[in-house]
Amino acid sequence: SQTIHQWPATLVQPVGSPLSLECTVEGTSNPNLYWYRQAAGRGLQLLFYSVGIGQISSEVPQNLSASRPQDRQFILSSKKLLLSDSGFYLCAWRGQSNNSPLHFGNGTRLTVT
């Protein structure tokens, strides 16, 4: 069966520090991969999605970037964190079928101080 791993679960970082969040998927190949952010008490904001290695689509211009160095690995990065980057970051994957649902990881709670 397919599983998605996301780490770390929680992270506290000072303003101006770099960020690297990692997500890996097991049990499937060539998944579509997604990064979402959820601000406290609010809905989901799509940040990036990828349909293949090295292919990244950005939905919101900001100081974050994403990379997909391997088929089942998706990384969210920042060179310098802002206070406004605090939130709950969710990685998700879906299969290639048009009707496939999204499957989410357990999320990373990021607090920028």
Added chain:
Amino acid sequence: GDSVTQMEGPVTLSEEAFLTINCTYTATGYPSLFWYVQYPGEGLQLLLKATKADDKGSNKGFEATYRKETTSFHLEKGSVQVSDSAVYFCALSDKAGNQFYFGTGTSLTVIP
């Protein structure tokens, strides 16, 4: 563009009450529709889905019917439990299936 609108919360119900959370959508073509549930501190879990008009998705006592004529996908449960307390998200995927659009979420609290 495609979008999802779901009822504002929070919703507070007594145990065994009937639940309805409204969801309507705007989309070109024939999207797939989903309900997700999020428990505190966790990621979203797929609750149910429907991929074409008149399909009924069901899981754990929850149901939703894909209504093309009213562009709706309302979530219902006949008798809620305390363990159903969570945030519920309605979502659609576009025709190509690459993009998902989520509602803002509805917080449900069930009291004994």
